[in-house]
Amino acid sequence: MKNRVITISREFGSGGHTIGKMVAEKLGIPCYDAEIIQEMAKETGFSPDYVKEAGEYAPGSFLSAAFSNRMFGPTNEDILWERQYRVIIALAEKGPCVIVGRCADYILRDKADCLTVFIHADMKFRAERIVREYGEREQSPEDRLRDKDKRRAAYHRFYTDMKWGYAQNYHLTLDSGVLGIDRCVETICALYR
């Protein structure tokens, strides 16, 4: 596989999704994020909402874990991970693209020529951003962020055994709060070319 793929891991609220879409548009290549969830939902028969939620919970912590146990064969999470693995490899084989989240950096590590990126920002920037993008919730934005960060780190750790947010795992990490979304997009595009 010789296609160049940009994988974007990101802290919730850091703008990683927006950056991925903008980079893809600028480079004229597709960006996969929700598409992966749709594809997995279609393949497994689970609802897109279920697939989305399960992708943020490490096995054993998701509600369904109460009903699934490895003693009786693969759990729902294991089935989803296996499909995710196959969907991501198939997308990378189709041609150059941007893939946001879903441990694509790990899945493609020996299978595609990747530029692996991690986007982060401080709590204040992200809290303001999620309220603006997703509206208010009963839970404070800071609590929502802490909760999501913890889940993503646990999920990532469980399936990849890599430390979440550790610079050595990525070719490039960017603080979108300090640098701004536009300059993150420019930096990624410049390093991709």
Next chain:
Amino acid sequence: MKNRVITISREFGSGGHTIGKMVAEKLGIPCYDAEIIQEMAKETGFSPDYVKEAGEYAPGSFLSAAFSNRMFGPTNEDILWERQYRVIIALAEKGPCVIVGRCADYILRDKADCLTVFIHADMKFRAERIVREYGEREQSPEDRLRDKDKRRAAYHRFYTDMKWGYAQNYHLTLDSGVLGIDRCVETICALYR
């Protein structure tokens, strides 16, 4: 203090020092590294070699620790840290510059407008590089790297309480092994402007 400063933290052998010098040259601003050691040596009366070595050992692990104990006042390391602190702030006050190592990111965090960078690379790239740059030693290059990494992380942790190499601590981190020295220089210069 309004001067823009680029701080470069780096894994041993990753080319962080070379990148710092090249960035400074390209931007037409000074780069401080060995200069800080000379300045500290002059101010404290310690030899430059002693200052250099002490900057990589967390207190208690350096040989001199046997002869210095906080019960009897500040240790040699504490004296050096305090001078390092003052020298770095004075350099940042002089004007825009690049500062390599010496926890400058931490020292200047509320005192200057900084672009904080961390440079890393995998073991293979760094091992080849240190043999090329500094020659063979009795100890294998991999052991030398592990040793230096451990010391820098411990030193950084002791004085700053920040996790070494953790993406969230930096505005930008770059894998010089994958991206190459020249593209690291271009990226830093582009984000500084």
